[in-house]
Amino acid sequence: MISKSTKGLALSLLLVSGASQAGVWAPTDGDSNFFDLDTLIFGTSTNEFGIFEDTASIGATPKLVFTGGATISFAQNGVNWDISNGLSSSTLLGSYNFQIGYNRNGTWEFEAATAPIAFLGNGAWELAFTGQGNLKKLYAIDIQPSTAQADFPVPLPPAAWLMGSALLGLIGVGRRKKTA
Incomplete structure (x- = not known):
């Protein structure tokens, strides 16, 4: 026993x-909104976040970078998806699935934990980045866990x-x- x-x-x-x-995400509609706590409280932030390919590993280069908060648009382009934050754009190859990273002192890290934000409805998530013992949170609206993430082996x-x-x-x- x-x-x-x-x-x-x-x-x-x-x-x-x-x-x-790390989570693999998909947009729920044509655009997704992201913001950190500094942006919510002070209206500005220096925290840098990035959108990565769904198969990216730590150390990869992000497809799109934003500071504090952004609205990221997703538009299908054949089998690929164009993403844009109004200032820059890039392309996700083969699907609209993506990962989100946080730039901590020049090193990108993926989220360590996620939780739904129930009072905002489906598609609202809190993402936590916990590298170097410091917690940083990003809030996302209009995203959902990707159903494709089961296709990738997770060591x-x-x-x-x-x-x-x-x-x-x-x-x-x-x-x-x-x-x-």
Whole structure:
């Protein structure tokens, strides 16, 4: 029988591994709105965010960059999708699915956690970026989790493998004590 502490450890492992995955998003209509808290409160911000291909990895170059907040338009162009924030434009190749990144001191990072904003209705999300121990949030309206994200293999982070092996070790030690 597995102890309560082992069950708690397993649950924590599942929660941590799920929270570490970057989201792949899709617009719900022809444009999506993004803003950070500084923009909402002060009307301006220096926080830089980027739109990336849905298959991009950390270290990739964003397709489109905006500061603080922006309305990003999506227009189909054959199999590709043109995106624009009114100041610059680019093209997403093969689909309108995308990832969102935050530029923290010259290094791009994808969101670590997301949560729906229920009182704003479907399509409103809070995205959290937690690199270097500092929390930065971006609010998005008119986006939804992409149904295409299941098509991409998501590797387990090294911490999950380490935690999983520790969990198996604890189970093994527990069984030895019961048989002795």
